[in-house]
Amino acid sequence: MKVRTRFAPSPTGFLHIGSLRTALYAYALAKHSGGDFILRIEDTDQKREVEGSEEALQKTLKKFGLEWDEFYKQSERLPLYRNAAEKLVKNGNAFYCQCKPKNSKEEGFSSSLRDPCRDKGLTSGAVKLKVPEDKIVSYTDFVHKKEISWNTSTVYDATLLKTDGFPTYHLAVAVDDTDMNISHILRGHDWLPSTPIHLLVFEYLGGKRPEIGHLTDILSAETGKKLSKRRDSVFAEQFVDDGYLPEALLNFVMLLGWAPKDNRELYTLSEFVENFDIKGFQEANPRFLTDKLDWFNGQYIRKLSDESLNSKFEKQNAKFAELSEGKQLEITKLVKDRLKKISDISIIAKFFWEEPNIDKDLFGKNYKEHLQKAKEAIEKNIPLDQVPKDNNFKVGDFFMDLRIAVTGMKFTPPINESIIILGKEETIARIKKVL
């Protein structure tokens, strides 16, 4: 069976890391079966719409390789929703309401589930769902692999069509997923509580209801709560800007909420699609810890060719880009094994284009002697390895002092090679400064 899935973001901002994961899973679910992945923009709330975010969303999806086969915008499909709403009213499954919109945040939890307009027989206004009393609605969640059910007495008369003629999510999702022949709805866990509404709407509208699955929430490592844009970095682009490779971020995120039987961890997008198994979804909420992300990023950095890593450095750091091509590539080779993030180049290689500020406390106690001999060796072109042998220095201590004098840091590329790139003059000048 060919699976058809959709990713349905609202154009209210940049792509959230959780949304990226949802999109990835929906993509893999469809593509694993040779089916289609659909992008649907849910722009039914004009007030919240953010200029340019639709384009930004598309750009980011493409950056991660998640290409869609079909594209829709809900604002271009308004008549469909109106017709559906009218049909529901006609069939007695919905009613018009003229109450002023409420806001649960202001009113607390006590408000009644039943709307005062449900039996007034109004002929205009917003359209709301006429929820039946004491009926069980249920479905089998394909993420949780179990049946989930509600008594409709706990479900409120949700608004389906707003007075501005736009549908709410509850109506739009049922209309569109039926109309677009979606076979599997994959969405965030936050939708689970409103699923009984959708179940009812699907039932009243008729037609085949898609399978439904609710993904876990990604929890903040710090707070243990759902990731929030206020407190946490949550946007995919933020991570890319911060020096993470899209491939690494994607690989990291794919294992937050899904796992294969064999515990394999490294997957390219196409490998993931190939190995994807709908049974692999996780039921408990994972925490977003960057330790593992850093590890993935290191893995992917090391897989890059020197040339492509080099060009990433050029884009990342202007000073690096000013270096000669030959020097750039030499530096790239030296630091490749030492990076967690692309942006680390600005720290680890800074001493190549900027004279370091030396914190003398970093030096060992014999540093003057070490540096004096190092300077002499460099001047006379004697290999530096020879110096500790000739002078009975501790190898590690000697090179550490030299490293600090030249770079200002304890963690740097290999020091001999670095000195060659830096040049004899400059190296000696830096050593003299601290002697």
Place this chain on the structure above:
RNA sequence: GGCCCUAUCGUCUAGUGGCCUAGGACACGAGGUUUUCAGCCUUGUAACCUGGGUUCGAAUCCCAGUGGGGUCACCA
């Protein structure tokens, strides 16, 4: 508070009744390689929320409790 989801090392997880004295990965510790660090190799510490059942046998099934999360808009 109502409704819903959930519970294996610090973290991500494997595990679907006996193969589990619970496996892998990250992180952390130790050792090795090495010119420090990193990387790489070897290795160590570390977990089945609690209480009841079911069963010859339970991390695995059931129930309760507790903990965690979500949600309760003319937002998605």
